[in-house]
Amino acid sequence: MEREIKRTLIDGIIKNNLILVLAIGLCPTLAVTTSAYNGLGMGLAATFVFILSNLIISSLRKIIPGNLRIPIFIIIIASFVTMIDYALKAYLPPLSTQLGVFVPLIVVNCGILGRAEGFAYKNPVHLSFMDGLGAGIGFTLVLFIMGTIREILGQGIWLNIPGIFPGIKVLGSSFAESSIILLILPPGGFLTIALLMGLFNYWRKK
């Protein structure tokens, strides 16, 4: 039992890594990773939703009819994320402003639907929780790493948190002036993700 739990968690992070292995949820990934902080914020918010949606769907799995599961998943996830968005706007406005448009974006994160369909629907609650947690951790890690790479090489700073922390000029001020802007733009996202996928899967094979 315990080993199963641990196994599920680790699988969520590595073997079933949403971005690098399963290649789902790529849209928000490319859009959001222009800075480490953005990546981290989106990752944490998404993790929260992964866990909760997995929990709900797993606990309702016995009564959700097979051929209606997709619409039902979508209703649950969309209502859910919307409620979280309202709650953030009302009770944690500064955080809501920082996360901004990323919160509603979670609804279209294929990862949630992917895990719901691929795991939570067929597994007990405690394992689904672990899967959601693992998927979230894996997702967040990748987002953070991608964000770091794109921010450092693309803008010359790291951990810029708008309004709070100007970031560390890791490669010096002169690089910051004329960094590789391409990395902040869409092509940069594709390049970075491709590299990471290649490296990660190479490492996994070994």
Added chain:
Amino acid sequence: MSQKIREVSVLFLVGITSALLLSFVYKQTAPVISKYKEEALKKSLSEVFIDSSVRFEEIKPDSLWKVFKEEKYVGLIFRSEKKGYSGKISPIVGVDSTGKIIRVKIPKEDLSETPGLGMKIAEVVFLDQFKNLIADEVFLKKDKKEGEIDAITSATISSRAATDAIREGLNKYKKLLPRYAFKDFVKTSLENLAQSSDSALEEITPDKLWKNLNTYISLSKIEDSSFVFHILTQIENKRINKITIFIENPETEKEETSKESKALKQALEKRFEKVLMKNIHKLKFTSEIEGIAEKIRKEIRTTYVKHIEWREK
């Protein structure tokens, strides 16, 4: 059969439950959210006007406020809008009584430009450039040489949209400023003329007569029953190019902006436009405006005669 019923009921239940939960959460949070929005707006208004001892009066919801300091009208705040790179850019601008920008703010919550590039227009580094500028200076340096704004590298579209939104708002609401009186009207009209002909304006008689290339511009004042008419007449060779009228309310000493006076102003300006001097007596007017139109006609004739004298000199 019962399987279908079961399916439909589950779908129905999930739908209803979600809808109920969602509307519950919405009802709970909506008042909190709108209160927060109001406070954030008030905070923005104070941020763009600096002086904390003022009060704001909303003139147009979410776009125009007049600023009062102990009952004295000292400036205004407007919010204009322009399409940016991926959404609307809507800066809040505080303007003092002379038309100078005090501060600009672009709330992040309402901005959806490219993070790391276009979003930078919301940052102090970019917005500080607008401090103390007047409308004519609010251009990107690369768009006009009088421009004072450096665009953000690789985010020209966002930078330009923000800059243009601010400038257009300034031009639109300039007339409402406390000190926009007829002196400013004259100055602005003359500047527009000089700009459009790309040559300098020469002052011949202070506050009365100017020359721009072949055009003579004279300023006259006509007092009517309830208003004062300031007329800028542009004469070129033997023709009135156009007249520009500023109708002043003698009690407030500011421009009369009622619908009727706007219509009157436009009717008069249109009639006199491009009229040859020899045909000026042929112009016909409706009975309502006959009175003032006749006075204007006389005034223009006098000006024309004088203008011939000036030319011969």
